[in-house]
Amino acid sequence: MNRAEVAPAGSDLPRTPRQRALATAAMLAQNYPAACALDHANPLELLVATILSAQTTDERVNRVTPALFARFPTAADYAGADPGELEELIHAAGFFRAKARSLIGMGRVLCEKFAGEVPDTMEGLTSLPGVGRKTANVILGVAFDQPGFPVDTHVIRVSNRLGLVRVQDPVKIETEICRMVPSHEWTGLSLRLILHGRQVCVARRPRCEVCVLESWCPSSSLRAGRAGRATPKPATGRGTGAAGAPGARPSPRGRPR
Numbered sequence: 001m002n003r004a005e006v007a008p009a010g011s012d013l014p015r016t017p018r019q020r021a022l023a024t025a026a027m028l029a030q031n032y033p034a035a036c037a038l039d040h041a042n043p044l045e046l047l048v049a050t051i052l053s054a055q056t057t058d059e060r061v062n063r064v065t066p067a068l069f070a071r072f073p074t075a076a077d078y079a080g081a082d083p084g085e086l087e088e089l090i091h092a093a094g095f096f097r098a099k100a101r102s103l104i105g106m107g108r109v110l111c112e113k114f115a116g117e118v119p120d121t122m123e124g125l126t127s128l129p130g131v132g133r134k135t136a137n138v139i140l141g142v143a144f145d146q147p148g149f150p151v152d153t154h155v156i157r158v159s160n161r162l163g164l165v166r167v168q169d170p171v172k173i174e175t176e177i178c179r180m181v182p183s184h185e186w187t188g189l190s191l192r193l194i195l196h197g198r199q200v201c202v203a204r205r206p207r208c209e210v211c212v213l214e215s216w217c218p219s220s221s222l223r224a225g226r227a228g229r230a231t232p233k234p235a236t237g238r239g240t241g242a243a244g245a246p247g248a249r250p251s252p253r254g255r256p257r
């Protein structure tokens with residue numbers, strides 16, 4: 001599917017932030033999977049992987065977790081871990097000393113307060129060392145299939161460029177977007193915004209010419225060209241986004257953090 005096939009045109013374009021949010025959720029759902037990039041088999045592994053993902057890439061995390069998960073399969077294993085051994089296992093994920101402290105602390109709190117199980121509430125999750133609201137929303141949405149809208153740097157950038165919000169604060173963004181979009185779409189929308197931010201709406205030079213959201217994006221770099229024309233240029237003729245052109249559409253297999 002390419003942008004020309006799915007983008008609404010003319011008077012059908014969404015105008016308000018809420019309309020754009022709903023249209024964005026629908027359009028991204030046609031183009032990206034709601035997939036979590038961190039390899040995991042249960043809530044504890046996802047929690048550990050998400051803690052490790054701070055300030056590094058998912059690929060790096062996925063390289064260290066197989067050996068880590070094999071050596072430390074339970075919360076009690078983290079609670080009783082030797083810091084040096086743990087640091088060595090997670091070294092490649094960066095900030096290994098702080099992350100090792102968080103994992104040991106996480107294991108201890110899980111054992112002391114939650115019988116060794118990962119809690120499925122925002123309050124319980126954010127009571128764990130190394131777990132903030134973003135991580136908690138990942139766990140809620142991905143591991144427990146509960147409404148959760150993780151806000152990372154990609155979600156902040158893309159939601160502002162799309163005019164869904166005009167704030168940089170993650171909690172305010174979460175609140176505003178969750179007011180506009182049904183709760184069953186929160187996690188999928190977040191995961192897809194992350195993918196879109198990585199593959200198309202990248203930080204330095206967004207690839208507006210191949211963006212499936214371009215027709216209603218107030219930040220599109222193609223808007224200036226359209227403004228000078230008496231008749232809007234058809235979507236099929238814009239830039240290099242024609243189907244078949246290199247990079248003309250986002251990969252459906254990319255995976256978000």
Ligand code: SF4
Nearest residue numbers: 201206208211214217
């Ligand atoms: S049109 Fe450009 S700025 Fe807008 S969402 Fe797409 S890539 Fe980002």
